[in-house]
Amino acid sequence: NAGVTQTPKFQVLKTGQSMTLQCAQDMNHNSMYWYRQDPGMGLRLIYYSASEGTTDKGEVPNGYNVSRLNKREFSLRLESAAPSQTSVYFCASSIRDRGPNTGELFFGEGSRLTVL
Amino acid sequence: GENVEQHPSTLSVQEGDSAVIKCTYSDSASNYFPWYKQELGKRPQLIIDIRSNVGEKKDQRIAVTLNKTAKHFSLHITETQPEDSAVYFCAASNRGGSYIPTFGRGTSLIVHP
Numbered sequence: 572n573a574g575v576t577q578t579p580k581f582q583v584l585k586t587g588q589s590m591t592l593q594c595a596q597d598m599n600h601n602s603m604y605w606y607r608q609d610p611g612m613g614l615r616l617i618y619y620s621a622s623e624g625t626t627d628k629g630e631v632p633n634g635y636n637v638s639r640l641n642k643r644e645f646s647l648r649l650e651s652a653a654p655s656q657t658s659v660y661f662c663a664s665s666i667r668d669r670g671p672n673t674g675e676l677f678f679g680e681g682s683r684l685t686v687l
Numbered sequence: 688g689e690n691v692e693q694h695p696s697t698l699s700v701q702e703g704d705s706a707v708i709k710c711t712y713s714d715s716a717s718n719y720f721p722w723y724k725q726e727l728g729k730r731p732q733l734i735i736d737i738r739s740n741v742g743e744k745k746d747q748r749i750a751v752t753l754n755k756t757a758k759h760f761s762l763h764i765t766e767t768q769p770e771d772s773a774v775y776f777c778a779a780s781n782r783g784g785s786y787i788p789t790f791g792r793g794t795s796l797i798v799h800p
Contacts, residue, residue: 674721
């Protein structure tokens with residue numbers, strides 16, 4: 572039971588390059604999220620997927636796209652990377668039902684992206 | 688949308704002292720308030736949470752209090768230890784609605800031995 576797995580852990584890009592961050596969870600969670608973490612800014616939501624087949628914008632979606640490939644996988648794509656997208660990216664998942672564990676987020680280990 | 692303010696941004700204490708981190712929220716519909724701990728270079732992990740039908744919850748050395756009228760909640764850590772050094776995030780969400788948590792900006796707690 573690996574929980575939430577993100578790849579890659581580290582990536583260096585040049586301005587204008589594209590890349591996709593992959594995320595998979597094996598906890599049968601229905602909701603998945605992408606956050607970025609910058610010093611002093613906390614965790615800001617980029618996109619989320621409340622359930623398989625749906626995606627919605629979060630607080631900072633500009634410059635990103637997402638795909639909920641199936642219930643397990645949720646990818647984040649940078650089409651044309653910019654230095655402002657240098658950050659640590661976290662994928663997370665959660666159960667979304669009326670049960671007692673609804674609401675807790677389980678995070679991946681993070682992906683550190685540097686855009687030169 | 689929800690707005691969560693967290694204070695202080697940095698907190699430095701001596702081992703054995705207590706530490707208190709405070710958060711306020713804006714959306715009266717929020718009813719779930721988790722706290723996450725993030726050690727250096729690691730992922731955030733849930734340490735305690737509280738739902739709006741209770742005012743206080745304790746788990747060993749940590750406790751969380753909630754004042755729904757004033758829209759604020761706090762994390763209390765007693766008898767701090769060096770391993771408590773980390774960044775702590777509060778969050779607020781509506782479990783009957785979108786379930787999307789909004790995070791505070793984090794508090795860096797440093798416990799000096």
